[in-house]
Amino acid sequence: MDYSLVIAAAQAAGPCPPGDEPSWGHRVQALTVDLHMIAQQAFQDIARLESSRRFVAFLAEVEIEASSRRGLLTLRSASGEAEHVRTEQQETDRGRALIERARSLKGRWVLVFRYNEQTSATQSVRMLAHLMDLGDGAISVAVAQKILTDDAGGVVSRAQAAWAAAGLPTTGTVSVEQLNSARAQLPQP
Known part of the structure; x- marks a missing residue:
């Protein structure tokens, strides 16, 4: 059992009024169930993002x-x-x-x-x-490298070769144009 949800629900419910333990307990239970449902949806959303x-x-x-x-x-x-x-x-x-x-x-x-x-x-x-x-088009190097690796069919060595051939930095950000120049350098399989 994940007691962290119960703890979070108890914190959300606030202090238990003296003599009101049964209704407070029911409120904590209901909040725990709600938090569990929210967590399940969040896990599904994260899985969808990870596979996107x-x-x-x-x-x-x-x-x-x-x-x-x-x-x-x-x-x-x-x-x-x-x-x-x-x-x-x-x-x-x-x-x-x-x-x-x-x-x-x-x-x-x-x-x-x-x-x-x-x-x-x-x-x-x-x-x-x-x-x-992306605002003005600046993309973090980590995100840009992930995009390039995806474009390379998940083959990291192909993405690294294209990144190096385009002369892109290893930290900071790159522009959309710089990322596209690395994409153009991707060696064909």
């Missing part, structure tokens, strides 16, 4: 798809190619939150966390897991 493909793009448009009520994001790579990614339905808490976040980042460079959701045995839809604002 990451890439940098310019967020050009955010619309609501009429047929599915999902947010439909139009993303443009540095080369100008468009990719469409969907959110969960607008009526869900998660869908609404992602749509609002995307709208607030429209017209900016973003780090996109995308996964594929199977819609049938033969089809899948590109789904948005998370967006991170």
